[in-house]
Amino acid sequence: MKILFVHQNFPGQFLHLAPALAARGHEVMGLTDEKNQRPSPVRTVRYKAPEEQQIRGLARSYAEHSERGWMAARGCRALRNQHGYTPDLIFGHSGWGETLFLREIWPEAKLLVYAELMYRTRGQDVGFDPEVNADSDEGRVTTLARSAHLIQGLVQADAGLSPTRYQADSFPPELRQKLTVIHDGIDTDVVRPDPQARLQLPDGRVLTAQDEVVSYVSRSLEPYRGFHRFMRALPQVMRARPNAQVVLIGGDGVSYGSNPVDAPNWKAKMLAELDGQLDLSRIHFLGRVPYSQYLSLLQIARVHCYLTYPFVLSWSLTEAMAAGCQIIASDTEPVRELIRDGENGRLVPFFDQPALEAALIRALAGDPEAARLGAAARQTILDGYDLKRQSLPRLVEWVESFAP
Known part of the structure; x- marks a missing residue:
């Protein structure tokens, strides 16, 4: 044809x-x-x-x-x-x-x-x-x-x-x-677990799977992908896990919705709201990065957080699953199509801040179910989305x- x-x-x-x-x-x-x-x-x-x-x-x-x-x-x-x-x-x-x-x-x-x-x-x-x-x-x-x-x-x-x-x-x-x-x-031959993966931060530090890394990925850092909910969970999470490193990938603009009325973008708004509550030396905003760097983040993350409104599902969720990440995600309809709570990830209500904090802390502390959940997440992609x-x-x- x-x-x-x-x-x-x-x-x-x-x-x-x-x-x-x-x-x-x-x-x-x-x-x-x-x-x-x-x-x-x-x-x-x-x-x-x-x-x-x-x-x-x-x-x-x-x-x-x-x-x-x-x-x-x-x-x-x-x-x-x-x-x-x-x-x-x-x-x-x-x-x-x-x-x-x-x-x-x-x-x-x-x-x-x-x-x-x-x-x-x-x-x-x-x-x-x-x-x-x-x-x-x-x-x-x-x-x-x-x-x-x-x-x-x-x-x-x-x-x-x-x-x-x-x-x-x-x-x-x-x-x-x-x-x-x-x-x-999802190309599971490329997006796959790699215990030897390394991620170099802009300041020269190198993170590996041995570190307590929380990953968050969105085309833009905005409410449609739960950025504000994620940021509000960090003070409690970082107090409970003093060695945690938080790595965010995403631009400062908006892909969906609009900018806040009282700040130039949602990143600036949330940093102002949480001023004095965050250890900024352990929060790394990478902006938009090459694919290889994004993939390395997924491969080293101890837990990947994915939050979304009821909207278009992000490729980042399916790729995080293919990479074998332990997923903490919002209990919203598009996510439930792929993630089953306790089987291949953990779901928390989008607006339940304590539940999100507790789930992230548990994952960083070494959830004994992490390996099983990550393997099941990858198997979900292999079985129907490869x-x-x-x-x-x-x-x-x-x-x-x-x-x-």
Whole structure:
């Protein structure tokens, strides 16, 4: 087949799938935003980036996403008219609107979408954490308005793909029936336990698995990933475990939600709130780091803390499990799909500060169940989320099932 992947940050979720399909003899190409600088495993073409929209209010989200959809469609029209290109199958991420108008360019092509999450007004992130985002009519209406392009994208598609059941189930039943659940996959040959791993800190100190290391990883240090709850647990944890070292990976901005109103970012806000309560010589903010350094952190951590709102599940959780970490995680719906309390990790209520503190202290002190929990966590990934043996073969089979 001629297969066109569409993703403004290509390869994104198609990092392994696109080259795997090319290796099987398909003619594979990626379409992406002209500003995207990520290296691609297959040939790419670029569409002109949309101009910033000046629209405000409820129409803003759809205006921005439909404008990107139109720019992507114009790029595809040029491929068709100037180069005679016609794909048999299009597979695009629906989150940014890029697939909205592609049926008008190639009406005969099969259209698949990566359906990452449907925004919902209840039972998800909206109103979950009143401290950060209180439930309100305005908030729910805004969330509903932001869903328009996601609904349109899946309605137009022949089928969709979601990485977890939780994410697929965020879509209403009439659309959920179009979705197949296959995780992107974790390369367990790369992400694996390594007792000899070492992590060098910016000050030159080296940490190993012999140290009492707590790891926390998020694309951005923000409430959606429980950063504020984690930070508030540290004074008690560090008092109880005077040799503990806390290592955080993540940027200072926001990936989801918004910055606090009374500080430049959530890191600054939490450090100000906890001023005088933390031994900052034992807390290490690494920012965003190379993958190898991130992997070393997971391999040396005595305990990995993962907290999240009911929202998109992070790759960091599945990779921490693959690395054999002892996991302390929030007892929220997306996490419960992978972690079973006492079987392959430990769950604590998102808002139960004493429970989080006690769980982290117990893990650092040498939980006798740590080895069993870590091994069970890795086995969970091996059994259902392994890239080469589970996810990638299923993804290839699913895509090829749409061959004309």
